[in-house]
Amino acid sequence: MISAWQEKIALHDDAASFEQLYLHFSPELTRFATSFLMDHSLAEDIVADTFVTLWKKRSTLQAIDNLRVYLYSCIRNASLNYIQHHQKRMFFPFDQLDVPLESYFDTSNPEQQYISRELHDAAARAVEALPPKCRMIFRLAREEGLRYKEIASILNISVRTIDSQVAIALKRIHAAIAPYLVRYP
Secondary structure, three states, X not given: OHHHHHHHHHHHOOHHHHHHHHHHHHHHHXXXXXXXXXXXXXXXXXXXXXXXXXXXXXXXXXXXXXXXXXXXXXXXXXXXXHHHHHOOOOOOOHHHOOOOOOOOOOOOOHHHHHHHHHHHHHHHHHHHXXXXXXXXXXXXXXXXXXXXXXXXXXXXXXXXXXXXXXXXXXXXXXXXXXXXXXXXX
């Protein structure tokens, strides 16, 4: 689907496909930019500006191998450039990433809803208690669905680091929800 959009945009200047691409990626990219900028409105502006630039360079769009990683990298760079230019923060704010934890639990009946809520809350607390970099990596991998190689490229770290950070996160989350699993087999 994404490569079809790329082709239509690059070869046919298809504005409708570009709009679909924007609507597809803008929510997750805005959350990502917000984690740097701590300002949702500013993050939306950064994402919009990135897409304006992408539209201007649309003829080269088909040459991009992994558009998702490319967009995340553009947003990271634009956000860091904004921070550096405006001197608000000179560090990567892993500890303030604000991406909501999705619910992965069954809610088909009242008892299940109660158990699911407890499990979800325990998992959410465990994610929030993770070290900042670990939390960001976990959220990008599990909640945004990025591959380890994509995350490594976006954050400029090794795939091995991604793997170990996700393992740490899963171990801590499992430890946090284990008491609930024993209580509700």
